[in-house]
Amino acid sequence: MRAESNGIEIEYETFGDPTDVPLLLVAGNGAQLVWWHTEFCQGLADRGFYVIRFDNRDCGRSTWIDSEIDVMEAAASFMQGLDVEVPYTLGDMAADSWGLCDALGLDRVHLFGESMGGMIVQQMAIDAPSRVRSLVSAFSTTGDPDVGQPTPEALAALLNEPAEGRQGYIDQCVTVGMFWAGSEFGDPDQIAERAALSFDRGIAPQGGSNQLLAILTAPSRTDALRKLDVPSLIIHGDIDPLIPISGGERTAEALSGSEFLRMEGYGHDFPPSSWATVIHHVTALAARAG
Numbered sequence: 001m002r003a004e005s006n007g008i009e010i011e012y013e014t015f016g017d018p019t020d021v022p023l024l025l026v027a028g029n030g031a032q033l034v035w036w037h038t039e040f041c042q043g044l045a046d047r048g049f050y051v052i053r054f055d056n057r058d059c060g061r062s063t064w065i066d067s068e069i070d071v072m073e074a075a076a077s078f079m080q081g082l083d084v085e086v087p088y089t090l091g092d093m094a095a096d097s098w099g100l101c102d103a104l105g106l107d108r109v110h111l112f113g114e115s116m117g118g119m120i121v122q123q124m125a126i127d128a129p130s131r132v133r134s135l136v137s138a139f140s141t142t143g144d145p146d147v148g149q150p151t152p153e154a155l156a157a158l159l160n161e162p163a164e165g166r167q168g169y170i171d172q173c174v175t176v177g178m179f180w181a182g183s184e185f186g187d188p189d190q191i192a193e194r195a196a197l198s199f200d201r202g203i204a205p206q207g208g209s210n211q212l213l214a215i216l217t218a219p220s221r222t223d224a225l226r227k228l229d230v231p232s233l234i235i236h237g238d239i240d241p242l243i244p245i246s247g248g249e250r251t252a253e254a255l256s257g258s259e260f261l262r263m264e265g266y267g268h269d270f271p272p273s274s275w276a277t278v279i280h281h282v283t284a285l286a287a288r289a290g
Contacts, residue, residue: 005099006092008063012054012100016045021133021286022106023049026097028115029158029215030208032060034197035114037190040275047283052104056120057088057096058207060198071209075216087210090116090218094123098131110286112136115243115268116215119143122251126224134289135255136282138235139268141247142254143220148247154180154268158212158242162203169203170195182239182267190271225254231289232258233281237266259285 002009013033023044027035033053041051055062067087074084097120101109110133113121118140125132141148150158157179163172173195178186232255236248245262252260261281263274270278 002061003100003103005103006095008057008096010054010057010063010096010100010103011061012052015041015051015053016049018050020045020048020050021110022101022104023051023110023112023282023286024097024101024106024121025051025053026111026113026117026120027053027056027059028117029211030059031115031117032198032201034060034194034201037194037272037275039272040270040279043275043279044282047279049110049286052100052106054097054100056093056117056211058204058210060201060204064204064207065210067206067210069210069213071206071213074213078217084217086213086217088214090119090123090214091127093120093211093214094127097121097124098128101131107131108133110134110136110282110289112138112282113140114138114270115140116211118251119215119218119221122221122225125228125230126221129228129230132230134231134233134285136233136235136285137248137251138270139237139240139243139248140251141243142222142225142250143218144222144250145220147250148243150243151241154241166196166199169199173198177269180240180242180267181269181271182237182265184265185271185273186267186269187271187273191269222250222254225251226256228255230255231285233261233285234258235261235263235278235281237263237268239265240268242268
């Protein structure tokens, strides 16, 4: 299904009863709606949520953004303190998400974002706090440069050129995904399934790089988060190499009264072994929020 939002088209799917309380799932950098496994979404729907998963702009079957900006050159200039032009910002992506809610007739919603999606839901709450029933930010960060920075190895993996061909893409995703997720709980079969679905749906040629530039150039959200009064749950794996746990700790510290769920032995992913725990905590948060 598709919806008009913020001047673009957003591809989305839903689970559960539309009369149930809505829960919007927001995926990370380059991650399509299939990142949120069908079984995980159904598990949330079974707990009484009307679950919406969608492709961010520049990803999957949502609108791809034409840009002639050299993303790597722009990123290097930004790191040197220079002003740079960006195809779009995290604020634009937050507006996309609220626009999807508007198109679906959803006023107040529970928000659940992972990685870049965590940054987006933080910005959504900053922009429209009265519309947020609760907020879940998973393996994400506030944009402060002193926390949540990737290890050199994780950054190198993020910046790798995509492999050619379907099988090459899947194999690369499994290698990188297992590195980010960690060997103890990472699930190569799940990562391969997700990669195959993503490849078959379509890979935006510059989408991941454009989204990365939006992340890099976003200002810190810490001060704005401190002003919020939103029931919040912060989830983070303690071995996350892409956004280390200090990013989650700063987010929890900024959001007054938030719950912090430290996932021992987990990295930058929600493998099947985590689903029951995560669904339980998300459901409990919604119950506290009322």
